[in-house]
Amino acid sequence: MYQLLLIDQNPIxxxxxxxxxxxxxxAVTTTASIEEASGELQRRTLSYALVVVIAxxxxxxxxxxxxxxxxxxxxxxxxxxxxxxxxxxxxCNPHLRLRIERMGARYVRER
Amino acid sequence: MSANDELMTILxxxxxxxxxxxxxxxxxxxFRILHRFHAPSTDCAPGEEVAGVYLVHRDRxxxxxxxxxxxxxxxxxxRHTHLPQSATQIEAGIRxxxxxxxxxxxxxxxxxFTRSIPRSFVRVYMERLKSALADVFQKAGLSMDADRxxxxxDTVMNEVGHRLEATFEWVHIDPERPQAxxxxxxxx
Numbered sequence: 001m002y003q004l005l006l007i008d009q010n011p012i013x014x015x016x017x018x019x020x021x022x023x024x025x026x027a028v029t030t031t032a033s034i035e036e037a038s039g040e041l042q043r044r045t046l047s048y049a050l051v052v053v054i055a056x057x058x059x060x061x062x063x064x065x066x067x068x069x070x071x072x073x074x075x076x077x078x079x080x081x082x083x084x085x086x087x088x089x090x091x092c093n094p095h096l097r098l099r100i101e102r103m104g105a106r107y108v109r110e111r
Numbered sequence: 112m113s114a115n116d117e118l119m120t121i122l123x124x125x126x127x128x129x130x131x132x133x134x135x136x137x138x139x140x141x142f143r144i145l146h147r148f149h150a151p152s153t154d155c156a157p158g159e160e161v162a163g164v165y166l167v168h169r170d171r172x173x174x175x176x177x178x179x180x181x182x183x184x185x186x187x188x189x190r191h192t193h194l195p196q197s198a199t200q201i202e203a204g205i206r207x208x209x210x211x212x213x214x215x216x217x218x219x220x221x222x223x224f225t226r227s228i229p230r231s232f233v234r235v236y237m238e239r240l241k242s243a244l245a246d247v248f249q250k251a252g253l254s255m256d257a258d259r260x261x262x263x264x265d266t267v268m269n270e271v272g273h274r275l276e277a278t279f280e281w282v283h284i285d286p287e288r289p290q291a292x293x294x295x296x297x298x299x
Contacts, residue, residue: 002129002132004125016118017118020118021122021125024122024125024126024129026125026129049132050125050128052121052125081252081253081254082254083131083254085121085125085128087121087124089117102252103252104252104253106127106128108120108121110117110120
């Protein structure tokens, strides 16, 4: 069973999404903030195969958020990095999207 | 669009990532090996050059920074994934296969552009290969341990067997038509 870390500031959205993800056989841990998620990834990087980030409001913050989460994974072990899924309901300009994807994360716009 | 539809978009993407994880865990990463100086209708024939090795991840190619010796070693191990081989076996295998002894002879004099892989160097070469793999995985943002891809297994005695755990395809470029698109090898 794959373990997934969900970072979602909206508790109702997080609750619904968690229920669906669990039905798909995934073990889900939810956090509401990037700080909490970074700490969790530093402590238990090896546990997580997937990290789903419901992106905060401002696109300008996204790269910094992603960098911080990836750095948290790197501190524990060099080679283990979970796959990142970055989701936002904001339109992302192609340049930013390219930078996100070049960092190894998958970007999806939630319509 | 309803809230449920929005969640479905996320779930579909999670499904894609789970499929990717499963595939990586089961088969390992995918590599593309480029052979140059290929004569038409003779794939992987003596005389060709192992020009480059690429990691293919999410439809993008990432070049592995390998010297000639390491390219030959990688190509050899990629062709023998079913059999973990000791340093002695690798040395003998590369000496025995005309593809390696006549490497790039389609365009250069014999022995000018090939390498033997001495048994005593294999351990060092394996470490360098692992280092190149770790480097390319990092570049591709791929969560993969080089030790899991280039596996060195102890036997019941002192001997260590080496093999690659990954999938491969060989593509060939014809010397007459260097601009021709890369053709996947149907044998791969």
